[in-house]
Structures are given as structure tokens and as C-alpha cells.
Amino acid sequence: MTRITLPRPDDWHLHLRDGAMLTGVLPETTRHFARAIVMPNLVPPVVTGAEAAAYRARILAALPAGAGFEPLMTLYLTETTDPADVAAAAASGLVKAVKLYPAGATTNSHSGVRDFDKVRGVLEKMAEIGLPLCVHGEVVDPAVDIFDREAVFIETVLDPIRRATPGLRVVMEHITTRDGVDYARAQGDDLGATITTHHLILNRNHILVGGIKPHYYCLPVAKREHHRLALREAATSGEARFFLGTDSAPHVDPLKECACGCAGCFTATNTMQLLAHVFEEEGKLANLAAFASENGPRFYRLPVNTATLTLEKTATPASWPAKIETGAGPVTVFDPGFPVFWHAID
Ligand SMILES: NC(=O)N[C@@H](CC(=O)O)C(=O)O
Numbered sequence: 011m012t013r014i015t016l017p018r019p020d021d022w023h024l025h026l027r028d029g030a031m032l033t034g035v036l037p038e039t040t041r042h043f044a045r046a047i048v049m050p051n052l053v054p055p056v057v058t059g060a061e062a063a064a065y066r067a068r069i070l071a072a073l074p075a076g077a078g079f080e081p082l083m084t085l086y087l088t089e090t091t092d093p094a095d096v097a098a099a100a101a102s103g104l105v106k107a108v109k110l111y112p113a114g115a116t117t118n119s120h121s122g123v124r125d126f127d128k129v130r131g132v133l134e135k136m137a138e139i140g141l142p143l144c145v146h147g148e149v150v151d152p153a154v155d156i157f158d159r160e161a162v163f164i165e166t167v168l169d170p171i172r173r174a175t176p177g178l179r180v181v182m183e184h185i186t187t188r189d190g191v192d193y194a195r196a197q198g199d200d201l202g203a204t205i206t207t208h209h210l211i212l213n214r215n216h217i218l219v220g221g222i223k224p225h226y227y228c229l230p231v232a233k234r235e236h237h238r239l240a241l242r243e244a245a246t247s248g249e250a251r252f253f254l255g256t257d258s259a260p261h262v263d264p265l266k267e268c269a270c271g272c273a274g275c276f277t278a279t280n281t282m283q284l285l286a287h288v289f290e291e292e293g294k295l296a297n298l299a300a301f302a303s304e305n306g307p308r309f310y311r312l313p314v315n316t317a318t319l320t321l322e323k324t325a326t327p328a329s330w331p332a333k334i335e336t337g338a339g340p341v342t343v344f345d346p347g348f349p350v351f352w353h354a355i356d
Pocket residue numbers: 025051116117146227228229230257259260273274275
């Protein structure tokens with residue numbers, strides 16, 4: 011197959027930031043995607059319904075002319091989040107999910123949750139109204155090795171929360187391990203899992219062998235090869251619980267290429283071309299629509315897009331800018347390290 015047309019894809023985990031960075035990176039997403047679940051880890055975070063409404067207005071104001079793009083807003087869960095505010099923001103249609111960051115787990119997570127008992131009321135309200143909880147699933151205990159933090163989180167935090175809150179709908183965000191895949195598969199349809207583009211391409215050697223590659227560093231950090239293979243098998247399986255969340259997470263180059271570089275890979279620009287490459291390699295191109303266009307809306311109880319995106323394979327490698335120049339500074343586009351022959355027909 012050299013040409014494939016999908017319902018227009020959505021990105022179920024995206025960082026758009028704010029201000030000049032937002033303006034700079036937004037066209038990279040709207041070029042191929044119809045909707046995105048927009049992460050709330052701004053500084054300060056998007057905690058209340060009013061803050062989400064204001065952030066949504068800033069995103070709409072930054073849209074390129076003619077872009078048919080709908081930002082799907084999320085709230086950042088804190089220990090003082092008001093269940094009634096969450097319920098009102100969901101009822102109005104403004105907010106599609108609440109995001110749980112264990113405090114200290116990742117970029118701008120210091121306002122996140124330390125004591126899970128303090129968010130019990132919010133989680134119970136969310137279970138009652140069917141509002142999904144998106145989870146950054148890593149423990150922050152310094153004694154736990156960074157490569158084990160996802161597996162330990164599943165066992166010691168995620169599973170207990172789900173057992174204590176029957177009916178809570180959960181998205182395991184950016185799973186990076188076979189443990190994550192296996193856990194997701196063993197649950198009912200109240201659990202979904204997003205998988206990023208870069209975790210289908212990178213293992214930990216890519217970050218560390220032959221010199222440290224700051225643009226391959228993200229959280230959760232890429233794991234051993236057998237985990238990457240498990241993620242590829244899950245993403246390309248067509249199974250309804252697995253869907254695309256790019257976790258495209260722009261940071262300006264000076265904050266990546268330094269002694270203490272930020273976590274995040276910027277894949278908004280070339281995700282669909284890279285996914286076509288990966289799905290073809292796995293002999294599963296026919297399941298790309300399920301992963302990128304159909305399974306996410308089904309989990310979030312939204313319609314599949316009626317618009318389409320066509321991808322075409324040619325003899326000439328696809329090209330994209332090495333960097334996006336934003337008003338905040340340059341942002342390096344994810345380089346898979348191999349030629350990609352799939353082009354998106356914009
Ligand atoms: N994925 C990352 O490495 N970084 C994200 C935060 C996150 O999704 O954990 C960011 O906001 O930069």
C-alpha cells in the first residue's frame with residue numbers, strides 16, 4: 011500500500027504551552043490533527059474551570075487562519091481542587107478530563123498530588139459523572155530507579171486508586187513499559203492507555219549510546235528494547251484501549267541542550283509520517299486509523315472526525331524543518347534517525 015486515507019487524527023495528549031510558544035507550535039498540530047487533549051501543566055497550572063476557559067480562549071486566538079481545530083481542555087488536579095467546580099466545567103462541555111501529576115514527577119508538576127486521600131472527593135465525583143482521569147504514572151520516591159517508576163506506580167498507586175474508586179474512568183498516559191501494556195490489557199473498558207510516537211521509536215540506548223541526546227530525553231524515560239517492542243505490538247494491534255497521545259512537549263533548545271535539560275520530545279510536526287512508517291514496518295498499516303483516529307474518540311465518547319488525512323509513500327524521503335522558530339526561541343523537531351518515505355498530504 012502506498013496511499014492511505016484516515017479519518018482526521020486527534021492527539022489525546024498534547025502540550026501547547028502559552029504565549030509566544032503556543033503561537034509558534036500550534037500550527038504544527040493543526041496541520042494534521044482535528045482535536046487534542048491539551049495538557050494543563052502551565053506555570054501557574056490550569057486548575058479551575060475559569061482558568062481552562064481562559065486558556066481555551068488563548069488557544070483559539072492563536073489558531074492559524076482557517077484551521078478547523080478544537081482544543082479539548084483538561085484541569086490540573088491539586089489537593090485543593092473543588093469537586094463542584096470540576097463537575098460544572100465538565101457539565102458545560104468545556105473540560106474533557108482531569109490530569110493527575112504526582113507532585114515532582116515531571117515538568118511543572120510541583121502543584122500536583124502528594125496525599126491521594128486529599129483528592130478522594132474529586133475522584134468520586136469524576137466516577138459519578140464519567141469524567142476521565144488522565145494519569146502521569148510514575149512514582150517520585152527517590153529510592154525507586156527511574157526505569158522502574160512506571161511499573162511501581164501501577165502496582166502501588168494506580169491499582170489501589172482504581173479499586174478505591176469503582177467506576178473511575180482512567181487514561182494511563184504515555185505508557186512506556188510491557189508492564190503498562192499488560193496492566194491495560196487486563197482491565198475493563200473503563201481504562202484506556204495512550205502511547206507516544208517517540209516511545210515506538212526509541213529505547214534507552216538511543217538516548218545514551220554514543221553521547222547523550224537531549225532531544226530524546228522525555229518522561230517517562232524510554233526503556234529497554236523489549237518494552238519498546240511491547241508498545242509497538244500494542245499500538246499497532248487495533249485494540250480499542252490503545253490510542254495516540256503524542257505527548258509532544260516543546261521546550262526551547264537552550265533548555266534542552268544544557269547541563270540539566272528539560273524532559274520532552276517535540277513530535278507534533280512529523281508524528282503522522284512517523285506513525286505510517288512504524289505501522290508499515292509492523293505490517294499493520296490497516297490499524298493506523300484505529301490508533302490515531304478511532305479509538306481515542308470512542309474512549310472519550312466523542313464522534314470520529316468526518317474530515318480525513320491522506321498519507322502517501324513515495325521514493326523521496328519526507329522532509330520537515332529541523333527546528334521550529336517560535337517567538338520564545340527555537341524548538342528542535344524530533345529526528346527519528348532514519349529516513350521516512352511517508353508524506354502527509356496537508
Ligand atoms: N513528557 C515530558 O517529558 N514532558 C512533559 C510533561 C509530561 O507529559 O510528563 C512536559 O510538559 O514537558
